[in-house]
Amino acid sequence: MTDSGIPGLPPTLRWKGGAQGLLVLLDQTRLPTAVVFRECGSAEAVHAAIRELCVRGAPAIGVAAAYGLCLGTRSHSGSSAGEFIEQVRKTCAFLESARPTAVNLSWALRRVCRRGEAAISAEADPQRAWELMLAEAHRMAEEDAAVCRRIGEVGAPLIRDGMGVLTHCNAGALATVAHGTALSPMYEAHRQGRRFRVFVDETRPLLQGARLTAFELSAAGLDVTVLCDGAAATLMAAGRVQLVVVGADRIAANGDTANKVGTYGVAIAARHHGVPFYVAAPRSTFDLSIPDGAQIPIEERSADEVRCGFGRTTVAGGAACYNPAFDVTPAGMIRGIITESGLLEPVSVENIRQIVGCGSCNEG
Ligand code: MRU
Numbered sequence: 001m002t003d004s005g006i007p008g009l010p011p012t013l014r015w016k017g018g019a020q021g022l023l024v025l026l027d028q029t030r031l032p033t034a035v036v037f038r039e040c041g042s043a044e045a046v047h048a049a050i051r052e053l054c055v056r057g058a059p060a061i062g063v064a065a066a067y068g069l070c071l072g073t074r075s076h077s078g079s080s081a082g083e084f085i086e087q088v089r090k091t092c093a094f095l096e097s098a099r100p101t102a103v104n105l106s107w108a109l110r111r112v113c114r115r116g117e118a119a120i121s122a123e124a125d126p127q128r129a130w131e132l133m134l135a136e137a138h139r140m141a142e143e144d145a146a147v148c149r150r151i152g153e154v155g156a157p158l159i160r161d162g163m164g165v166l167t168h169c170n171a172g173a174l175a176t177v178a179h180g181t182a183l184s185p186m187y188e189a190h191r192q193g194r195r196f197r198v199f200v201d202e203t204r205p206l207l208q209g210a211r212l213t214a215f216e217l218s219a220a221g222l223d224v225t226v227l228c229d230g231a232a233a234t235l236m237a238a239g240r241v242q243l244v245v246v247g248a249d250r251i252a253a254n255g256d257t258a259n260k261v262g263t264y265g266v267a268i269a270a271r272h273h274g275v276p277f278y279v280a281a282p283r284s285t286f287d288l289s290i291p292d293g294a295q296i297p298i299e300e301r302s303a304d305e306v307r308c309g310f311g312r313t314t315v316a317g318g319a320a321c322y323n324p325a326f327d328v329t330p331a332g333m334i335r336g337i338i339t340e341s342g343l344l345e346p347v348s349v350e351n352i353r354q355i356v357g358c359g360s361c362n363e364g
Pocket of ligand 1 (some may be wrong): 053170208248249
């Protein structure tokens with residue numbers, strides 16, 4: 001998969017070459033002012049790229065890590081079967097430690113790891129097992145693009161002519177292999193000829209909304225307005241938002257949803273103003289092994305991201321900074337979840353089990 005699905009937007013990630021190839025990432029820390037790529041030839045390089053948010057967004061980090069696992073085990077494919085599997089498991093644990101909140105990371109790693117283990121049990125041939133692991137990573141990249149496209153088709157009917165649609169952070173093509181999750185219904189509605197305005201929270205402290213979401217929506221020709229996070233409630237009070245759609249990093253069995261910090265505040269404002277609040281996510285983002293959002297690990301990032309983001313100190317000396325990267329929106333505040341298998345509405349344990357409960361998901 002080498003196409004973002006958005007004309008003019010470079011791919012978020014792609015594998016370059018065959019068995020001796022490497023992972024090429026669009027460096028998202030440089031957007032929107034520079035379009036540069038970072039080549040990763042080792043698990044360490046992929047780990048660093050995920051940690052530094054060169055590649056970010058739940059589905060994208062899952063697929064990047066799947067390739068990272070292939071890179072970190074390639075040179076061991078000439079070892080014994082036992083040594084190879086040991087290296088697979090070690091590399092998995094290492095890559096999983098890059099970021100804690102998005103469950104897609106461990107989901108993707110487990111899937112490629114299982115492929116390697118099954119191949120070793122069948123043939124005890126590490127070289128062949130490694131090739132099958134790489135094929136699995138390619139398959140996941142293809143699947144992610146197809147799943148996101150389907151999320152767009154499922155969610156597009158929610159968007160009608162003349163609406164104001166608000167989103168937070170970036171859950172677009174840049175956060176996935178192609179099309180995005182929360183932005184995919186917008187791309188599809190636009191493709192179907194509907195006219196609407198997208199309001200994008202800038203998303204403090206790292207500005208994924210202003211830098212990334214506005215970048216890709218504008219590239220696709222949508223009508224985009226960026227606002228400071230604190231202006232979203234006022235915009236709703238003014239009657240200018242008819243729909244909120246956001247992405248997700250992990251959804252618990254009861255529908256509680258972790259997404260970029262600030263999402264919870266948007267949900268509270270939406271509820272107060274009677275604006276329907278939707279989450280868009282693939283089934284791989286559900287974690288049925290945890291009953292509710294209290295169990296979701298929330299990444300806390302460096303205080304410097306708040307104190308001196310983008311190279312300028314903006315916090316008075318002596319003040320501490322609090323920088324959780326995600327928050328949890330309670331299921332009761334979510335009108336529905338747009339998945340590749342259909343619109344999950346209302347959000348309930350039963351509906352989630354029915355749509356999501358299957359062998360391919362993160363089950364308890
Ligand atoms: O810290 P980030 O930029 O990885 O946070 C990303 C988000 O919160 C996205 O909304 C989420 O991963 C969904 S991406 C389809």
